[in-house]
Amino acid sequence: MAQDKQSRNKVTGARLIGVGSALPQRAFSNDELAAEFNLDTSDEWIRTRTGIQQRHIVSGDETAVSLAHKAAQRALDHAGKAASDVDAVIVATSTPDQVFPSVAVRVQAALGMERGFGFDVSAACSGFVYALTIGDSMIRSGQAKRIMVIGVEVFSRLLDWEDRSTCVLFGDGAGAVLLEAGADEGEGILSTHLHADGRLGDLLYVDGAVGCTSGKVALKMHGREVFRHAVVNLAAAVDEALETNGLKGTDIQWMVPHQANLRIIDGMAKKLSLPSDRVVVTVDRHANTSAASIPLALDEAVRDGRIKQGDLVLMEALGGGLTWGSALIRM
Known part of the structure; x- marks a missing residue:
């Protein structure tokens, strides 16, 4: 023991x-x-x-x-x-x-x-x-x-x-x-930051499910409002990750974002002063795969040699709930 x-x-x-x-x-x-x-x-x-x-x-x-x-x-x-x-x-x-x-x-x-x-x-x-x-x-x-x-x-x-x-x-x-x-200090998952605001749950939701009798199950979204909250909340989650680790946006070597919309991805890259070739983008070929989008993009970038051992990688996502968060990882 x-x-x-x-x-x-x-x-x-x-x-x-x-x-x-x-x-x-x-x-x-x-x-x-x-x-x-x-x-x-x-x-x-x-x-x-x-x-x-x-x-x-x-x-x-x-x-x-x-x-x-x-x-x-x-x-x-x-x-x-x-x-x-x-x-x-x-x-x-x-x-x-x-x-x-x-x-x-x-x-x-x-x-x-x-x-x-x-x-x-x-x-x-x-x-x-x-x-x-x-x-x-x-x-x-x-x-x-x-x-x-x-x-x-x-x-x-x-x-x-x-x-x-x-x-x-x-x-x-x-x-x-x-x-x-076994990650040493300064390696592996450096920090993660989770948030949710259930008051905004009706902006992006599934209408109907087990336990409900509403009939047809379908995704519903108020796109403009979700976009607006995504820009604000993702920026805050990115700032939180950087401040927690005493880093600046220019310290990030790769951003692997949730793949929902290219305009949101471009906006986050500009905030970090990251050139487009340092942002992993798969939304053009995969569309929005929700919870799968970040690991899908990460796998592609690791296997094609873009992301290497020792690189500092920022991940961020926002989804229904509303839920959002970020993670900073030293590969």
């Missing part, structure tokens, strides 16, 4: 040792989406307002669990670890396949894990930052040594395909990171 206490005291933080992602096989350009769902819209209308050019949508036997499992396995392979090395699975999602069991325990089973624990986190587009915070806290407390953190969404299940103001914005996908204990 004394040795267990001593080992827990030595844990200083969590570091990222593996990344992975998965996308549905079917990709739809803006024109293809308009034709498939008979939408009164155009590539120009979507692209100029959001920066989105295409998105992936699940089909056949693709599910939240299958996408999350693929992303998690790729993160394990990238880290050179086996499922038996993992103590827990935390999944951020607003679109689970079932009310329960959670996506996390389904992924646990699919990976072949025979021990540990798993659970889902619901914080909409901020979900990955929330789940990352929980994973980091559990590692710091000694609850676990290695934790798989996954963001996965199949938002195509929640969209009203007659509402062009929302259905063109979202895509499906999954991203995962493997966290491990």
Whole structure:
């Protein structure tokens, strides 16, 4: 028992040792989406307002669990670890396949894990930052040594395909990171910052769900108001991360933002004085994949060599709730 206490005291933080992602096989350009769902819209209308050019949508036997499992396995392979090395699975999602069991325990089973624990986190587009915070806290407390953190969404299940103001914005996908204990001071997850304001919940929400009898389940959004709050709250969350760590915007080497709207992403980059080639952008090809968007973008930038070990990376997101947050990581 004394040795267990001593080992827990030595844990200083969590570091990222593996990344992975998965996308549905079917990709739809803006024109293809308009034709498939008979939408009164155009590539120009979507692209100029959001920066989105295409998105992936699940089909056949693709599910939240299958996408999350693929992303998690790729993160394990990238880290050179086996499922038996993992103590827990935390999944951020607003679109689970079932009310329960959670996506996390389904992924646990699919990976072949025979021990540990798993659970889902619901914080909409901020979900990955929330789940990352929980994973980091559990590692710091000694609850676990290695934790798989996954963001996965199949938002195509929640969209009203007659509402062009929302259905063109979202895509499906999954991203995962493997966290491990042992980060030295100044390495790994330096800090995370979470916020929510339930008074603004009706700006972005899903109308109907289990436990409700309202009929059709569909995502609803007051786009202009969400945009306005995103600009203000994300800027504050970025400032909070910088001030906590005694840094300036120019110290950041990479920004991996939530991929909702190119104009918001550009605005945050300008605030940090970051050139566009230091901002990871996937919204043009993935659209808004909600809780999956940050780990999807991170995986792409790590694997293509842009983000390297030792780089200082800022993540930020805002989603329904309203929820928002930021994370600062030394890779």
